[in-house]
Amino acid sequence: MSSELLVDVEGGVALLTLNRPAKQNAVTPTMAAELSAALRRCDIEDAIRAVVITGTAPAFCAGADLAARGGDVSATLDPPPWQVRKPVIAAVNGHAVGIGLALALQCDLRYFARDAVYGLNQVRRGVLADGFAHWTVPRLAGLANAADIMLTGRTFDGDEAKSLGLANASLPADEILMTAMAVAHD
Numbered sequence: 001m002s003s004e005l006l007v008d009v010e011g012g013v014a015l016l017t018l019n020r021p022a023k024q025n026a027v028t029p030t031m032a033a034e035l036s037a038a039l040r041r042c043d044i045e046d047a048i049r050a051v052v053i054t055g056t057a058p059a060f061c062a063g064a065d066l067a068a069r070g071g072d073v074s075a076t077l078d079p080p081p082w083q084v085r086k087p088v089i090a091a092v093n094g095h096a097v098g099i100g101l102a103l104a105l106q107c108d109l110r111y112f113a114r115d116a117v118y119g120l121n122q123v124r125r126g127v128l129a130d131g132f133a134h135w136t137v138p139r140l141a142g143l144a145n146a147a148d149i150m151l152t153g154r155t156f157d158g159d160e161a162k163s164l165g166l167a168n169a170s171l172p173a174d175e176i177l178m179t180a181m182a183v184a185h186d
Contacts, residue, residue, distance in 0.1 A: 005017065024061070025055040039077060051089065061099070089180045089183060111183075118157070119149070140166050
């Protein structure tokens with residue numbers, strides 16, 4: 001694996017860390033391929049009982065790296081997190097926009113930083129949100145809230161994400177990973 005994705009397995013929990021902090025962990029084709037490979041490994045290895053996905057501070061994921069034109073950066077993962085046969089937890093420790101938020105919403109449990117910025121802002125560039133957002137957002141937030149989020153491209157904070165049903169909890173950023181790991185180990 002390259003340094004774009006850090007993988008640490010300990011005590012039955014796989015911690016997958018998006019690791020491009022200088023670019024706020026924006027997704028590249030390489031990162032998407034490595035995340036897919038790591039999720040496949042997590043799915044088949046019996047010693048792995050839970051998965052936590054997070055980002056190297058200060059952000060969870062700023063979306064697709066539009067400068068990385070070397071392929072599809074829509075984070076269409078194979079398998080997507082919801083198909084992994086173990087709980088997949090998003091430890092959203094900072095900003096998550098575009099495909100970054102869509103990735104978090106593909107996870108089984110989602111813990112969001114209270115003071116971070118979230119949004120599916122692809123519509124502001126004239127395209128629809130990707131990363132299965134058209135499927136996950138209505139199921140988590142309801143049709144009216146999904147239309148608001150996906151058609152306006154507006155941003156919101158962790159408390160609103162919790163109230164919309166997108167997050168299981170909204171916490172201070174420095175508590176996110178610790179909370180997710182505790183749940184994973186439990």
